[in-house]
Amino acid sequence: MLKISVIGVGSISSMHIEAVQANAKAELVAFCDINEARLKEKGANYGVTQLYVDYKDLLANDxxxxxxxxxxxxxxxxxxTAALEAGKHVFVEKPLSRQMTDEARKLGDLAKTTDKIASVGMVRRYADNARVLKQWIDQGNMGDIYYGKASLLRRLGHPGGWFGKQSISGxxxxxxxGVHLLDITWYLMGKPRPVTVSANTTNYLGGRDHIGYLSAYKAADQLDEPSDVEDFANALIRFENGASLYIETSYAMHTPQDELLIQLAGSKGGAVLEPSLKLITEANGVILNAEPQMDYPGFHEHAYSREIDAFINACVEGTANETPIADGLTVLSMLDAIYQSAGQKQELRL
Ligand SMILES: NC(=O)c1ccc[n+]([C@@H]2O[C@H](COP(=O)([O-])OP(=O)(O)OC[C@H]3O[C@@H](n4cnc5c(N)ncnc54)[C@H](O)[C@@H]3O)[C@@H](O)[C@H]2O)c1
Known part of the structure; x- marks a missing residue:
């Protein structure tokens, strides 16, 4: 039985905690959080009694x-890094880091040499629509994929709190x-090597806190300071194989509705992954748009338990680590280049 602990028991942790509890090969043994009240509450909710406020004390538990x-x-x-050094398997939420640093690169090196599983939380890879499309692509149905387009625009969706603090969120x-959009599109494109990035970021609207009559997601802990992160960003990434990817995303924007689109174009066919899977091809001089008949043709929460099940299987049974830290590092290098390009207002070569 794999003994698992969760460090940081805020909003998203519940998905992972419940996935561990539902998995017969794992046991939930300890929690850690710097917020002691939340730590105690979460411990009581899930029947976990080993509670730590300092992650180093948790890692010292053999x-x-x-x-x-x-x-x-x-x-x-x-x-x-500390967890791998202490001999633990690691699943770390996205993004791997708030920015590219020597420490992040060292973690990448450590993840390559350790015999422990080191995974990053790229949950969209585990959704049914992504699995079906990946198989479709791997069987050559799309030919060479030369374009990816990923768009997630929120009119009113700045979570506030630490999400709006550059020094914490990055x-x-x-x-x-964008980290999710980048990862899933790049992964489905066959993980080509990024070579140039041209990007823009703006911050005209901030949190739009004065807007009424419309509800929006907010982080648990709000701060009494204005957001200092961008509210809109876009980027064009070129890859070594000649393919390109356009990405745009916002927390706040004057747009008639929230938008989500993840789309791929190849020499033999195309696909839309989000909001709902569509396969585009042609036959006998006719364009065919196929809609795979599935319970969940769009992203569904079941992907969160799938990713934890896959992590547990990799730790216990030695199955493949489907979201290695090396991938998180490549996505981080693209994110880093996006912010650098936007800051310098010019294209950047990686
Ligand atoms: N994969 C996804 O779809 C997804 C969704 C939401 C969040 N996330 C990621 O999960 C992470 C947490 O997000 P959240 O929305 O749960 O945030 P949150 O603020 O609700 O929870 C984070 C918790 O971590 C604790 N914490 C912070 N630093 C700590 C430290 N050094 N040691 C111990 N505890 C510490 C905080 O006190 C808080 O309770 C973020 O990195 C976010 O990007 C991923």
């Missing part, structure tokens, strides 16, 4: 085999939402 890290972005690299919607 009975713990694996950790799931769901802290703020600024501590992912530090805690993941950025706004591009780090928070």
């Amino acid at each position: 009975a713990i085999d694996a950790v799931i890290i769901c802290t703020w972005n600024d501590s992912h690299v530090e805690i993941a 950025g706004g919607p591009m780090v928070d939402l």
Whole structure:
């Protein structure tokens, strides 16, 4: 039985905690959070009695085999590195780090050499629509994929709190939402090597806190300071194989409705992954738009338990680590280049 602990027991941790509890190969043994009240509450809710306010004390417990890290972005690299060094398997939430640093690169090196599983939380890869499309692509149905387009625009969706604090989050919607868009599109395109990035970021609207009559998601802990992250970002990424990817994302924008689109174009066919899977091809001089008949043709929460099940299987049974930290590092290098390009107002070569 794999003994798992969760470090950082805020909002997203519940998905992972419940996935561990439902998995017969794992046991939930300890929690850690710097917020003691939340730590106690979460412990009581889930019947976990080993509670730590300092992750170092948790890592010193030899009975713990694996950790799931769901802290703020600024501590992912530090805690993941310490956990691997302490001999634990690691699942760390996205983004791997709030920015590219020597420490993040060292974590990448450590993840390559350790015999422990080191995974990053790229949950969209585990959704049914992504699985079906990946198989479709791998069987050559799309030919050479030369374009990816990923768009997630919120009119009113700045979570506030630490999400709006550059020093903790590392950025706004591009780090928070763009990381998912980038990862899933790049993964489905066959993980080509990024070579140039041209990007823009703006912050005209902030949190739009004065807007009424419309509800919006808010982080648990709000701060009395204005957001200093971008509210909109876009980027064009070119890859070594000649393919390109356009990404745009916002926390706040004057647009008639929230938008979500993840689309791929190839030499033999196309696909829309989100909001709902569509396969585009042609036959006998006719364009065919196929809609796979599935319970969940769009992203569904079941992907969260799938990713934890896959992590547990990799730790216990040695199955493939489908979201290695090396991938998180490549996505981080693209995010980093996006912010650098936007800051310098010019195209950047990686
Ligand atoms: N994969 C996804 O779809 C998804 C969704 C939401 C959040 N996330 C990621 O999960 C992470 C957590 O997000 P959240 O929305 O749960 O945030 P949150 O603020 O609700 O929870 C984070 C918790 O971590 C604790 N914490 C912070 N630093 C710590 C440290 N050094 N040691 C111990 N505890 C610490 C905080 O006190 C808080 O309770 C973020 O990195 C976020 O990007 C991923």
